[in-house]
Amino acid sequence: MKVRFWGVRGSIPVPGRSTSRYGGNTSCVEVRPKGGSPIIIDAGTGLRRLGKSLMEEAFGDGKGKTAILISHTHWDHVQGLPFFSPLYRAGNEVHIFARQRDMHLEAVFSQQHDSPYFPVPLSAMHADMQFHELIEGARFDIGNARITCTRLNHPWVAIAYRIDVDGASVTYCADTAPFADILFGREFIVQAPSLDEPLPPDVAAELAQMRAGVVALAKNTDLLIYDTQFTRDEYRLRPHWGHSHPDDAIAIARDANAKRLCLFHHAPMRSDDDNDKILAKYRAVITAQHDRFELLSAYEGLEIALGDE
Ligand SMILES: [Zn+2]
Numbered sequence: 248m249k250v251r252f253w254g255v256r257g258s259i260p261v262p263g264r265s266t267s268r269y270g271g272n273t274s275c276v277e278v279r280p281k282g283g284s285p286i287i288i289d290a291g292t293g294l295r296r297l298g299k300s301l302m303e304e305a306f307g308d309g310k311g312k313t314a315i316l317i318s319h320t321h322w323d324h325v326q327g328l329p330f331f332s333p334l335y336r337a338g339n340e341v342h343i344f345a346r347q348r349d350m351h352l353e354a355v356f357s358q359q360h361d362s363p364y365f366p367v368p369l370s371a372m373h374a375d376m377q378f379h380e381l382i383e384g385a386r387f388d389i390g391n392a393r394i395t396c397t398r399l400n401h402p403w404v405a406i407a408y409r410i411d412v413d414g415a416s417v418t419y420c421a422d423t424a425p426f427a428d429i430l431f432g433r434e435f436i437v438q439a440p441s442l443d444e445p446l447p448p449d450v451a452a453e454l455a456q457m458r459a460g461v462v463a464l465a466k467n468t469d470l471l472i473y474d475t476q477f478t479r480d481e482y483r484l485r486p487h488w489g490h491s492h493p494d495d496a497i498a499i500a501r502d503a504n505a506k507r508l509c510l511f512h513h514a515p516m517r518s519d520d521d522n523d524k525i526l527a528k529y530r531a532v533i534t535a536q537h538d539r540f541e542l543l544s545a546y547e548g549l550e551i552a553l554g555d556e
């Protein structure tokens with residue numbers, strides 16, 4: 248399979264000179280099994296250019312088929328969908344997978360097409376769109392690919408996906424906070440709590456269980472893509488925002504025995520030079536710690552071949 252990054256940014260798109268090398272688009276990753284239809288993870292603004300590229304293939308003739316796995320429905324993970332060209336061509340088949348909510352998934356997505364926000368209603372798009380609601384720990388197949396998932400620690404809950412195909416695997420963990428200080432549910436946390444107080448035992452146990460689920464999902468994975476929006480110091484100031492940092496991602500990669508760790512969901516204020524420095528710093532850290540995995544930092548256009556291509 249080939250994994251290609253189309254959007255690597257968290258929160259909001261940040262075009263401009265200082266982000267031109269890593270790219271300013273929000274989360275979107277394409278996984279292309281050998282000879283198979285593309286599987287897309289997240290529909291941030293990077294999805295727009297991916298859609299244009301797919302229109303050069305069978306999607307341009309209305310004969311394309313794809314699945315989009317949504318981690319959660321925050322803007323930076325769904326905002327590209329109304330601009331996904333294959334949806335405007337009859338005959339294309341687009342399957343959207345996301346976690347089950349109180350409101351049906353189709354209603355969640357159609358809301359961002361409502362007239363105050365966007366001129367074209369979801370119902371007016373010509374492709375065959377199908378919505379698949381996922382329950383906790385769902386496992387399913389897309390073509391030859393096996394998909395597994397687990398929940399992450401993020402406001403209103405996000406899910407991580409693992410795709411196994413062509414003798415290799417990729418695991419996608421965005422968005423998530425470390426499993427140490429706050430257990431996120433559906434409530435909005437206004438202020439950062441003290442990180443020095445011990446957690447109630449039931450909360451600590453639930454976080455430990457969630458972390459174990461993530462480590463199990465990523466076990467021996469060829470590529471672990473992980474939310475590293477923060478540095479460790481930034482995390483200590485804003486632990487209630489629900490994002491992680493490289494030290495935490497490295498600990499997960501080590502425990503899971505991942506072969507590669509890719510820093511992802513870069514903070515909007517992070518310049519290309521900042522990202523270079525973070526990567527260099529943590530490459531030195533993993534070398535000093537004798538970690539055996541390769542450390543990468545995601546940028547738009549990065550393509551990684553895994554297993555049978
Ligand atoms: Zn995000």
Ligand SMILES: [Zn+2]
Binds near residue numbers: 319321401405422
């Ligand atoms: Zn989010």
